[in-house]
Amino acid sequence: xxxxxxKAVNELGDEYSxxxxxxxxxxxxxxxxxxxxxxxxxxxxxxxxxxMAGIASGLASCGLRPITYTITPFxxxxxxxxxxxxxxxxxxxxxxxxxxxxxxxxxxxxxHHSMEDIAIMRVLPNMHVVCPADPMExxxxxxxxxxxxxxxxxxxxxxxxxxxxxxxxxxxxxxxxTVREGSQVAILSVGNMLPVAMQCAEQMHAKGISxxxxxxxxxxPLDASLLASLFAEYELVAVVEEHGLIGGAGSAILEWGCDRxxxxxxxxxxxxxxxxxxxxxxxHEARAAQGLAPEQITQKLCNRLGK
Amino acid sequence: xxxxxxxxxxxxxxxxEMAHNAKAAHVASALSCADVIATLYGAVxxxxxxxxxxxxxxxxxxxxxxxxxxxxxxxxYKGYIAEIDLAGYGRExxxxxxxxxxxxxxxxxxxxxxxxxxxxxxxxxxxARIKGLGYRTFVLLGDGECNEGSVWEAAMFAAANGxxxxxxFVDFNKWQATGRSREVLALDPLAEKxxxxxxxxxxxxxxxxxxxxxxxxxxxxxxGRPTMVVAHTVKGKGVSFMEDDNNxxxxxxxxxxxxxxxxxxxxx
Numbered sequence: 001x002x003x004x005x006x007k008a009v010n011e012l013g014d015e016y017s018x019x020x021x022x023x024x025x026x027x028x029x030x031x032x033x034x035x036x037x038x039x040x041x042x043x044x045x046x047x048x049x050x051x052m053a054g055i056a057s058g059l060a061s062c063g064l065r066p067i068t069y070t071i072t073p074f075x076x077x078x079x080x081x082x083x084x085x086x087x088x089x090x091x092x093x094x095x096x097x098x099x100x101x102x103x104x105x106x107x108x109x110x111x112h113h114s115m116e117d118i119a120i121m122r123v124l125p126n127m128h129v130v131c132p133a134d135p136m137e138x139x140x141x142x143x144x145x146x147x148x149x150x151x152x153x154x155x156x157x158x159x160x161x162x163x164x165x166x167x168x169x170x171x172x173x174x175x176x177x178t179v180r181e182g183s184q185v186a187i188l189s190v191g192n193m194l195p196v197a198m199q200c201a202e203q204m205h206a207k208g209i210s211x212x213x214x215x216x217x218x219x220x221p222l223d224a225s226l227l228a229s230l231f232a233e234y235e236l237v238a239v240v241e242e243h244g245l246i247g248g249a250g251s252a253i254l255e256w257g258c259d260r261x262x263x264x265x266x267x268x269x270x271x272x273x274x275x276x277x278x279x280x281x282x283x284h285e286a287r288a289a290q291g292l293a294p295e296q297i298t299q300k301l302c303n304r305l306g307k
Numbered sequence: 308x309x310x311x312x313x314x315x316x317x318x319x320x321x322x323x324e325m326a327h328n329a330k331a332a333h334v335a336s337a338l339s340c341a342d343v344i345a346t347l348y349g350a351v352x353x354x355x356x357x358x359x360x361x362x363x364x365x366x367x368x369x370x371x372x373x374x375x376x377x378x379x380x381x382x383x384y385k386g387y388i389a390e391i392d393l394a395g396y397g398r399e400x401x402x403x404x405x406x407x408x409x410x411x412x413x414x415x416x417x418x419x420x421x422x423x424x425x426x427x428x429x430x431x432x433x434x435a436r437i438k439g440l441g442y443r444t445f446v447l448l449g450d451g452e453c454n455e456g457s458v459w460e461a462a463m464f465a466a467a468n469g470x471x472x473x474x475x476f477v478d479f480n481k482w483q484a485t486g487r488s489r490e491v492l493a494l495d496p497l498a499e500k501x502x503x504x505x506x507x508x509x510x511x512x513x514x515x516x517x518x519x520x521x522x523x524x525x526x527x528x529x530x531g532r533p534t535m536v537v538a539h540t541v542k543g544k545g546v547s548f549m550e551d552d553n554n555x556x557x558x559x560x561x562x563x564x565x566x567x568x569x570x571x572x573x574x575x
Contacts, residue, residue: 020437040437041437043433043468045464046460046463046464046467048460048463048464050422050426050456050457050460051426051429051457051460051461051463051464052426053426054423054425054426054427054429054430054457054461055426055427055429055430055433055461055464056430057416057426057427057430058416058426058427058428058429058430058431058432058433058434058444059430059431059433059434059437060430061415061416061427061430061431061434062362062366062430062431062434062435062438063362063434063438064434064437064438066430081420081423082423082426082457085417085419085420085423086416086417086423086426086427089409089417090409090416090417
């Protein structure tokens with residue numbers, strides 16, 4: 001996803017002449033192409049995320065289209081107040097890109113984990129929260145965020161995630177993408193969990209269960225019409241996210257469902273526990289420790305279906 | 308040439324009246340920077356109140372947002388808001404909140420939480436360079452505000468990028484909410500701190516219009532470095548019983564006190 005992001009901003013820089021890229025002293029050689037192609041539009045803001053967010057707001061208020069980029073916990077939590085007041089209060093067109101989200105950097109320890117960022121970003125008025133599922137969605141999300149022109153948080157994984165989509169999907173902020181059709185269970189996959197969700201669907205298919213998989217790339221605003229149809233038509237609606245269970249996509253859907261009065265007994269949420277994940281190993285191992293391995297998700301859903 | 312002394316007196320009276328009407332705090336914080344604000348709005352800033360979004364306008368950010376009343380008085384003087392609307396300060400339905408609201412014409416950034424304005428202003432100054440525009444960006448900080456680490460993040464960014472079109476003031480009134488600013492944290496030597504951060508630094512009497520004008524006369528991209536004006540001021544300046552009395556950080560003036568303020572400022 002990181003490389004897809006670098007490639008996307010490089011290309012979008014042509015179309016958006018006011019696009020300005022701000023980095024929090026990461027991405028060493030990653031933006032060389034951007035710097036060469038768009039001179040005067042890349043600034044290393046140093047290890048100073050609060051400053052970077054404020055600078056981005058100043059650029060945006062003067063008609064530019066800044067993107068801030070650094071590791072997720074630092075680009076969301078270190079500068080939360082600047083995002084809230086400098087960017088969201090004025091409804092300014094700043095795109096905040098977090099890289100290494102969720103458990104991407106599991107083996108770097110809890111300082112680098114981000115299991116709270118969706119919760120924190122989605123409570124901010126005017127903010128949009130977008131979690132692209134694969135490198136193809138990263139490019140589409142960047143393009144859509146620039147078209148939107150409002151505060152947008154884009155949650156990336158790391159590098160090397162597989163491309164899941166066979167062909168480029170129609171992408172609209174606030175509209176989920178159906179990646180696999182099915183009729184009994186709907187899995188709403190958030191961001192980089194899409195390959196896991198697809199494996200679950202395959203495993204459940206082998207057990208005779210028909211599963212629809214949706215890339216729920218936008219957590220705010222939620223795709224209300226899609227959710228309404230899923231809760232009406234499916235036996236179970238599962239949410240799978242590499243994020244804590246408190247405040248994430250599952251919580252957002254619970255809030256929506258309470259308000260709408262849908263049958264929330266259909267909802268099953270998969271996410272991280274309410275604790276710091278120390279000594280959790282690599283991403284694969286950390287996911288398994290949180291019940292986010294495909295077999296674990298499949299088993300729990302089958303149990304809920306009584307199969 | 309605008310009579311800056313008269314303008315500052317008028318801003319001061321409006322501040323005191325607004326604080327009384329709204330039962331609002333921070334009168335003394337607004338009075339200490341009234342001369343800097345009067346000079347900027349009276350004789351420095353290139354603005355077009357009929358076109359608040361004019362791309363070439365100079366930017367001004369009141370980073371010490373709790374002094375909002377004096378900013379509103381200045382915006383009223385320039386014609387961004389009607390004088391009668393100052394009566395709405397702090398009241399339901401008015402955009403004249405006790406900290407500047409970015410929806411109000413003439414307000415460039417939401418301030419009130421301290422430590423935000425210098426980074427926002429750095430972004431505006433950088434935007435001028437990227438877009439090839441000649442406007443200047445001014446930011447007014449409090450001395451207590453310099454406790455915030457984000458001030459120094461922005462200070463390093465502005466210096467690293469040689470933002471000569473950026474000028475900041477510190478309204479160095481020697482007080483913050485609960486004590487002397489040089490005692491709460493190690494603020495001194497403030498001018499030397501900014502100098503060592505790579506800024507052009509002027510240390511002036513923040514109530515002397517000539518010194519204020521002199522400090523800002525060379526602000527332009529060509530300066531190659533941002534400018535910091537450490538303006539020595541008196542908290543509560545202009546009202547004898549408020550001067551250097553930190554109780555007026557929070558106290559609200561009474562009707563009788565307003566009468567005395569009018570006399571002292573030469574309005575009766």
